Amino acid sequence: SLALEIARGPVTVNAICPGFLDTPMTDHSVEVIASRTGRSLSEARAALEAMSPQNRLIRPAEVTSCALWLCAPGSEGMNGKAIAIDGGET
Incomplete structure (x- = not known):
């Protein structure tokens, strides 16, 4: 996967997978x-x-918060993950 190919660099690859917003x-x-x-x-x-x-439906701000965290210092170890924001559906 792309996450493994570029894992030694400064960029991480993750997927945010929301439920119904x-x-x-x-x-x-x-x-x-x-x-x-x-x-x-x-x-x-x-x-x-x-x-x-x-x-309930997922609030857009919940997805935004996750995306902002992935871009912030301290999230460098999160790589190659599918992050479900679906209220526990998956």
Whole structure:
């Protein structure tokens, strides 16, 4: 993997893997789910939230905080990881 190829250098390679985010894009997905399934918007949203053990969507700031930490001093040892920010879904 790329992380191993460049491991001796100053750059690390990681992947941030969020669950469903509380964003306008997810709002659109909720609308599509509702229109295709006959569910109400709140039922469709609840179905997405129920996929997370925390029963909620991920806040964009949670993903941002992870990305900022990966760029900050002290994170140099984190390399080659897939970081799930999904409320415990995976």
